[in-house]
Amino acid sequence: MEHQFAVSVACGFDEILCQALRAGRNGRVNMNKSRIVIIAVLLLLICSIATLRITGLEPEYMDYTTEAYNQRGRMTYPGLWLKGELVREPVDNWDWVQDVEHPVRGNTIMLETRTWYGVPYSVTILPTPRGEDLYIGGSARGERLSRAFPHYKQWWANVERDPRVRLKIDGKIYEMTAALVHDPVELERILGRSPVTTRLNDDGSEEVVAKWYYWRVTQRNVVEY
Numbered sequence: 460m461e462h463q464f465a466v467s468v469a470c471g472f473d474e475i476l477c478q479a480l481r482a483g484r485n486g487r488v489n490m491n492k493s494r495i496v497i498i499a500v501l502l503l504l505i506c507s508i509a510t511l512r513i514t515g516l517e518p519e520y521m522d523y524t525t526e527a528y529n530q531r532g533r534m535t536y537p538g539l540w541l542k543g544e545l546v547r548e549p550v551d552n553w554d555w556v557q558d559v560e561h562p563v564r565g566n567t568i569m570l571e572t573r574t575w576y577g578v579p580y581s582v583t584i585l586p587t588p589r590g591e592d593l594y595i596g597g598s599a600r601g602e603r604l605s606r607a608f609p610h611y612k613q614w615w616a617n618v619e620r621d622p623r624v625r626l627k628i629d630g631k632i633y634e635m636t637a638a639l640v641h642d643p644v645e646l647e648r649i650l651g652r653s654p655v656t657t658r659l660n661d662d663g664s665e666e667v668v669a670k671w672y673y674w675r676v677t678q679r680n681v682v683e684y
Contacts, residue, residue: 523585
């Protein structure tokens with residue numbers, strides 16, 4: 460009321476001052492509206508994250524043998540939290556993982572990694588079981604090779620920063636710790652060949668076209684007998 464009275468008095472004496480006071484009032488109204496919109500968006504975001512924390516959100520799956528996958532830059536949309544029955548019993552042999560066949564996702568598994576901002580980053584990957592050892596990994600190709608390791612892929616950087624991961628295999632969750640394989644002999648045993656793929660160009664020069672990295676994952680938080 461006092462502000463409206465001041466505006467009325469000012470308008471009686473000075474048109475410029477009158478316009479300035481009205482602009483100030485409109486600015487405060489617009490600022491209050493902006494604050495309300497921002498608060499509403501933040502509340503919606505918090506509610507959405509809280510819901511996904513409960514329900515989970517699995518990463519997108521694409522057949523890695525298709526041309527559509529290559530045209531995507533060999534990338535798929537990531538997920539968030541993975542949900543499933545938590546396994547507490549130790550696994551002595553991981554070869555059975557190779558026989559898991561999902562009707563949609565085939566022989567792939569899902570990996571949940573930890574980000575610096577607290578919201579998980581999950582992806583679809585291929586498992587590499589070798590008896591009592593289980594490995595996860597993959598290759599960097601194309602434009603990604605211009606980056607420095609481990610920034611070829613987001614999940615690689617996440618695992619190197621925080622090795623605590625979760626795997627979803629055949630609907631069940633396994634809490635694991637990842638350790639990068641440095642031994643070249645072990646890498647060749649995993650792959651059956653060199654972890655660096657090259658090709659010979661027309662000018663006789665050799666070009667690196669792919670680099671392979673693997674992590675050995677071991678169970679954590681298991682019940683010991």
